[in-house]
Amino acid sequence: MRERLSLNLQLFIFFLCLYESNCVQMDIVPDSERNSLPLLYQHVQYQQGSLLVEEKADILLPDTSPTKAPQPFIPLLAPSPLTPYTNNTMPRLSGLCTLKFSAADSMISTTAVDCLASFAPFLANVICCPQLQATLVILIGQSSKDSGTLALDMAQAMHCLSDVQEILTSQGANETLQTICSVYPSNLTEASCPVKDVNDFESIVDSTTLLAACEKVDPVNECCTQICQNAISEAARKIASRDGLSGINDAHILPGYSARLDDCKSIVLRWLASRIDPLPAKQVLRRISNCNLNKFCPLIFPDTQHVAKRCGNGINNKTACCSAMAKYISHLQKQSFITNLQALDCAALLGRQLQKMNISANLYDLCHISLKDFSLQVGSQESGCLLPSLPSDITLDQYTGIGFICDLNDNIAAPWPSTSQLASVSSCNKTVKMPALPAATTSGNDQNENYVMLPAMVACFMIVAILK
Numbered sequence: 001m002r003e004r005l006s007l008n009l010q011l012f013i014f015f016l017c018l019y020e021s022n023c024v025q026m027d028i029v030p031d032s033e034r035n036s037l038p039l040l041y042q043h044v045q046y047q048q049g050s051l052l053v054e055e056k057a058d059i060l061l062p063d064t065s066p067t068k069a070p071q072p073f074i075p076l077l078a079p080s081p082l083t084p085y086t087n088n089t090m091p092r093l094s095g096l097c098t099l100k101f102s103a104a105d106s107m108i109s110t111t112a113v114d115c116l117a118s119f120a121p122f123l124a125n126v127i128c129c130p131q132l133q134a135t136l137v138i139l140i141g142q143s144s145k146d147s148g149t150l151a152l153d154m155a156q157a158m159h160c161l162s163d164v165q166e167i168l169t170s171q172g173a174n175e176t177l178q179t180i181c182s183v184y185p186s187n188l189t190e191a192s193c194p195v196k197d198v199n200d201f202e203s204i205v206d207s208t209t210l211l212a213a214c215e216k217v218d219p220v221n222e223c224c225t226q227i228c229q230n231a232i233s234e235a236a237r238k239i240a241s242r243d244g245l246s247g248i249n250d251a252h253i254l255p256g257y258s259a260r261l262d263d264c265k266s267i268v269l270r271w272l273a274s275r276i277d278p279l280p281a282k283q284v285l286r287r288i289s290n291c292n293l294n295k296f297c298p299l300i301f302p303d304t305q306h307v308a309k310r311c312g313n314g315i316n317n318k319t320a321c322c323s324a325m326a327k328y329i330s331h332l333q334k335q336s337f338i339t340n341l342q343a344l345d346c347a348a349l350l351g352r353q354l355q356k357m358n359i360s361a362n363l364y365d366l367c368h369i370s371l372k373d374f375s376l377q378v379g380s381q382e383s384g385c386l387l388p389s390l391p392s393d394i395t396l397d398q399y400t401g402i403g404f405i406c407d408l409n410d411n412i413a414a415p416w417p418s419t420s421q422l423a424s425v426s427s428c429n430k431t432v433k434m435p436a437l438p439a440a441t442t443s444g445n446d447q448n449e450n451y452v453m454l455p456a457m458v459a460c461f462m463i464v465a466i467l468k
C-alpha cells in the first residue's frame with residue numbers, strides 16, 4: 001500500500017454575506033406543556049461573508065490521483081447584498097405528540113441548518129436527509145426511555161412528523177422535507193416489525209453484544225468491516241422471526257420478509273439511540289448511512305444519444321465531441337452535491353453507459369473531464385465542490401454565516417472504466433485508496449481542525465445564484 005501524506009486543503013465556504021449586518025432573533029417557544037422544548041434564544045448575526053480555508057494533513061488520496069498537488073479552489077465572486085433567507089418564527093405544534101423534543105434539540109437545530117430552505121434539495125441525499133432520519137430515530141429512541149416503546153402509533157406518528165417539520169421550518173429548514181426525504185408517518189411506526197416494546201426487544205436480542213458492536217463506529221473501516229451493520233442485521237433477523245417466521249420456507253424467501261427485516265432494522269436503530277447519548281448516537285447513525293450513501297451515484301443521467309452521435313464511430317471531430325460532452329455534463333452539474341466516492345461511482349456509471357453506445361475512446365481524457373465536474377458547480381468561476389466521503393454538517397456561525405467543507409483533493413481526472421472491469425471498484429479493496437476521510441473524526445473532536453481565515457475575501461457564494 002502506497003502511503004501518501006498530503007496537504008488537504010478543505011474549504012469552508014461561507015455564503016451568507018451581507019453588506020449591512022442584520023440581527024435576527026430566533027425565538028422558539030413550545031405551545032404545549034408536553035413538548036418541553038426549552039426557550040431558545042439565538043442571535044444570528046449576518047455579516048460580511050468570508051472565506052475560510054481549513055488545512056489538514058495526513059489524508060489518504062485515491063489511487064487515481066495524479067502526482068500533481070491538489071489545487072485549492074477559491075471561488076471569487078462578486079459580492080451582492082442579500083437578505084437573510086430565513087425569518088425564524090414560532091412553530092405551531094399540535095400539542096398531541098409525546099416525543100421528548102428536549103432530548104434532541106441540538107440535533108434539531110443541526111438538521112434545520114443541514115436542510116436549509118433552498119439548499120435542502122441539493123444536499124438532500126448527502127447531508128440533509130441522513131441527518132433528518134437520524135434525528136427521528138434519536139427522538140423516538142430517547143422518548144422510549146419513558147414510554148417503553150420503540151414505535152409510535154399511526155395517529156402519534158402523523159402529529160409528531162408534522163410537529164418535527166414545524167419546528168424545523170421555524171428554524172429555517174425547507175418546508176417540504178417529507179417530500180424531499182420521502183419520510184412518511186409510517187416510517188415512525190413499527191410498520192411490519194413484530195417487536196416494538198423495549199422489554200420484548202431486550203428479551204430477544206443479545207443487547208450487550210449489539211451495544212458493544214455499535215457504541216463506537218469506526219468512520220473509516222465500518223463500511224468494509226461492517227461490524228456494527230452486521231450486528232444490527234443479526235438483531236433485526238432475531239426480532240423479525242419472533243413469531244416463528246424465519247423468512248425462509250423451503251428455500252424460498254417469503255414475500256414481505258425483506259421489508260419486515262428493514263422495518264425491524266429501524267427498531268434496532270431506535271433501541272441503539274435509546275442506549276447511546278444523542279450526539280454519539282447521531283455519529284453512529286450518520287456513519288452507517290454514509291456507507292450506503294457512497295455506494296451509489298445519486299445523479300440522474302439524461303439520454304446519451306447526443307454524445308454518442310458526436311463521439312461515436314471513431315471521433316472525427318474532437319471539438320464537436322467534447323462540446324457535446326460538456327453540454328451533457330452541465331446537466332449533471334445542476335443536480336446535487338455529491339461526495340468524492342459518489343463522483344467515482346458517477347464517472348464509472350456514465351463511462352459504462354457511453355461504452356454501451358459503442359464509444360470506446362476515453363472521453364474523460366480526451367475532453368479533460370475531472371471528478372469534480374460531476375458535482376454541483378459553485379461560484380462564478382464554475383468550480384466543482386465535492387464533499388468528503390464522510391460529509392460533515394453544514395455549519396451556521398453567528399459571525400461568519402453558513403459553511404460546509406469541500407474536498408479539494410478532487411482535482412483529478414475522472415477514471416474511464418476499463419472495458420474488462422465489470423463491477424465498479426470497491427472502496428474496500430485495500431489496493432484502492434479511499435478519498436479523503438476526515439482525519440479529525442478518529443479523535444471525535446472536530447475542534448482539532450486548523451482553520452485559516454482569509455478575511456479580505458468576500459465570498460458571497462450563493463448556490464441560489466448559479467442555479468437560477
Ligand SMILES: *[C@@H]1O[C@H](CO)[C@@H](O)[C@H](O)[C@H]1NC(C)=O
Pocket residue numbers: 084085086087
Ligand atoms: C422576512 O420578513 C421581512 C419583514 O417581515 C420580509 O420583508 C422578508 O421578505 C422576509 N423574508 C423571508 C425569507 O421570508
Ligand SMILES: *[C@@H]1O[C@H](CO)[C@@H](O)[C@H](O)[C@H]1NC(C)=O
Pocket residue numbers: 117118119120121174175176180
Ligand atoms: C424547498 O424545496 C423545494 C424543492 O423540493 C423548493 O421548490 C422550494 O423552493 C424550497 N423552499 C424554499 C423556502 O426554498
Ligand SMILES: *[C@@H]1O[C@H](CO)[C@@H](O)[C@H](O)[C@H]1NC(C)=O
Pocket residue numbers: 133181182183184186187
Ligand atoms: C418510509 O417508508 C417507505 C415504505 O413505507 C419507504 O419506501 C421509505 O424509504 C421510508 N423512508 C425512510 C426515510 O426510511
Ligand SMILES: *[C@@H]1O[C@H](CO)[C@@H](O)[C@H](O)[C@H]1NC(C)=O
Pocket residue numbers: 317318319320
Ligand atoms: C468540428 O465541429 C465544429 C463545431 O461543430 C465545427 O465548427 C468545425 O468546423 C468542425 N471541424 C471539422 C474539421 O469538421
Ligand SMILES: *[C@@H]1O[C@H](CO)[C@@H](O)[C@H](O)[C@H]1NC(C)=O
Pocket residue numbers: 356357358
Ligand atoms: C454497437 O456496435 C455493434 C456492432 O458494431 C452494433 O451491433 C450495435 O447495434 C451498436 N450499438 C449501438 C448502440 O450503436
Ligand SMILES: *[C@@H]1O[C@H](CO)[C@@H](O)[C@H](O)[C@H]1NC(C)=O
Pocket residue numbers: 426429430431432
Ligand atoms: C482489488 O483491486 C485490484 C486492482 O485494482 C485487483 O487486481 C484485485 O483483484 C482487487 N481485489 C479484490 C478482492 O477485488
